[in-house]
Amino acid sequence: MAKVKSYFFCGECGYQSSTWLGKCPECGKWNTFTEEVVRAESGKRKAESGNGRGERGSAPKLISEVVASETQRIPTGCGEFDRVLGGGIVPGSLLLLGGEPGIGKSTLLLQTALAIPGKRILYVSGEESEQQIKMRADRLTESGERGTENGERRTENGELYVVSETVTQRIMEHIDAVKPDILVVDSIQTICTETIDSSAGSISQIRECTAEFQRYAKENNVPVLLVGHITKDGTLAGPKVMEHIVDCVLQFEGDRNYGYRLLRSLKNRFGSTAEIGIFEMQGDGLREVENPSEFLLSQRDETLSGCAVAATLEGVRPMFIEVQSLVSSAVYGTPQRNANGFDFRRLSMLLAVLEKRCGFKLGAKDVFLNIAGGIRVSDPAIDLAVACSVLSSNVDIPISPRYCFAAEMGLSGEVRSVSRVEHRIAEADRLGFEKIFVSKYNARSLNKKRFGIEIVEVSVIEDAFRALFA
Ligand code: TYD
Ligand code: MG
Numbered sequence: 001m002a003k004v005k006s007y008f009f010c011g012e013c014g015y016q017s018s019t020w021l022g023k024c025p026e027c028g029k030w031n032t033f034t035e036e037v038v039r040a041e042s043g044k045r046k047a048e049s050g051n052g053r054g055e056r057g058s059a060p061k062l063i064s065e066v067v068a069s070e071t072q073r074i075p076t077g078c079g080e081f082d083r084v085l086g087g088g089i090v091p092g093s094l095l096l097l098g099g100e101p102g103i104g105k106s107t108l109l110l111q112t113a114l115a116i117p118g119k120r121i122l123y124v125s126g127e128e129s130e131q132q133i134k135m136r137a138d139r140l141t142e143s144g145e146r147g148t149e150n151g152e153r154r155t156e157n158g159e160l161y162v163v164s165e166t167v168t169q170r171i172m173e174h175i176d177a178v179k180p181d182i183l184v185v186d187s188i189q190t191i192c193t194e195t196i197d198s199s200a201g202s203i204s205q206i207r208e209c210t211a212e213f214q215r216y217a218k219e220n221n222v223p224v225l226l227v228g229h230i231t232k233d234g235t236l237a238g239p240k241v242m243e244h245i246v247d248c249v250l251q252f253e254g255d256r257n258y259g260y261r262l263l264r265s266l267k268n269r270f271g272s273t274a275e276i277g278i279f280e281m282q283g284d285g286l287r288e289v290e291n292p293s294e295f296l297l298s299q300r301d302e303t304l305s306g307c308a309v310a311a312t313l314e315g316v317r318p319m320f321i322e323v324q325s326l327v328s329s330a331v332y333g334t335p336q337r338n339a340n341g342f343d344f345r346r347l348s349m350l351l352a353v354l355e356k357r358c359g360f361k362l363g364a365k366d367v368f369l370n371i372a373g374g375i376r377v378s379d380p381a382i383d384l385a386v387a388c389s390v391l392s393s394n395v396d397i398p399i400s401p402r403y404c405f406a407a408e409m410g411l412s413g414e415v416r417s418v419s420r421v422e423h424r425i426a427e428a429d430r431l432g433f434e435k436i437f438v439s440k441y442n443a444r445s446l447n448k449k450r451f452g453i454e455i456v457e458v459s460v461i462e463d464a465f466r467a468l469f470a
Pocket of ligand 2: 105106107127186
């Protein structure tokens with residue numbers, strides 16, 4: 001009979017202690033300890049975990065003798081997903097996909113599982129029944145005819161098996177029966193292991209289950225894709241150690257009221273974290289968006305003031321985004337400010353700079369700012385577009401939709417240089433813009449003859465103001 005013990009775990013970093021502690025000695029956070037009952041493992045488990053599956057028992061090898069598996073990546077058949085992964089799924093890797101509820105994590109993985117050609121995939125769901133998965137799969141592939149009974153489904157030439165299961169030991173049995181090339185586990189928070197007594201979703205369960213899947217992945221060279229929930233403040237639920245264990249942490253995000261979804265890589269042992277994937281959620285699943293700029297700019301009306309186009313980069317991908325603002329006299333004593341998709345404090349800062357440098361009494365006006373498409377932009381190169389759109393709305397003179405902006409702004413109104421400016425200019429050129437406004441410091445090192453587009457250099461915000469509205 002296994003011994004039952006309880007431990008206290010830090011909710012922040014997963015530190016384990018036999019007594020309650022006010023402050024975590026590991027991460028220094030206060031009041032994070034919760035008690036969890038853990039059934040002490042009998043020595044048997046260690047033997048069991050290998051389960052005879054680890055035939056490839058590891059022994060040290062000379063690095064020159066290790067065969068690089070770069071060429072063996074499994075392409076997912078979805079260009080955007082592959083791009084974020086760095087060219088496909090690496091065999092034996094453990095991948096964690098996080099995101100808010102309802103953002104489309106299950107949809108993305110099921111759709112990917114249906115599209116991977118020539119592979120045997122096991123999709124384990126702790127959240128949905130086989131019937132529910134089947135219904136979703138039928139929506140994802142326009143016609144459900146190709147499906148067969150018993151939850152088994154054939155894709156082009158691969159096979160997708162689905163099972164609803166929450167205990168890792170049972171899952172391992174299913175794995176033994178199916179022998180999948182890829183394993184998908186929908187939500188690590190719903191999975192539990194019998195070796196521990198605490199409830200699914202608790203820190204010790206998440207930690208242990210993740211470790212079990214990692215062991216399985218490494219020993220059998222099978223990639224495991226885990227879905228993870230996120231907490232209210234947007235970080236992955238569960239101990240930080242989980243993020244250390246996995247090879248790849250992807251985050252799926254977007255505004256639920258809009259169709260766009262961004263897939264970001266927060267950590268990737270086998271590729272760059274600069275890449276992002278862009279999708280659009282539609283009635284029949286996620287569609288890849290290859291040209292976000294053309295997409296985001298399509299609904300433009302030439303005659304409106306308050307619009308400016310920013311040439312931003314998400315990772316290494318140029319994304320042209322429309323910034324809209326509305327400046328109007330404040331009706332109430334306290335002027336309102338609202339920013340959608342842009343940092344509120346940064347907007348306040350830009351308004352203060354404009355007030356000081358351009359002499360507008362923005363402090364007495366309501367300012368509303370909106371980034372088209374519900375996309376959150378963190379690239380500072382959007383600053384100049386934000387400033388110009390506010391100015392345009394304030395003086396009520398439209399900016400030509402053929403102009404775009406790429407520069408950061410400083411506190412004293414100086415227009416600063418941004419990274420990879422050639423990249424942005426080349427994309428603006430390709431999209432048919434007439435002028436791009438960049439910082440003087442950026443333009444210095446440019447070979448302007450290379451581009452057909454006119455490059456307007458500005459060094460302070462007043463220059464931009466004069467060029468646009470004088
Ligand atoms: P889901 O993948 O279940 O989210 P998660 O697993 O991240 O919680 O996605 C659910 C949302 O996606 C749901 O609100 C409906 C929407 N959706 C579509 O718009 N089209 C579709 O084809 C599918 C399958 C879902
Ligand atoms: Mg789900």
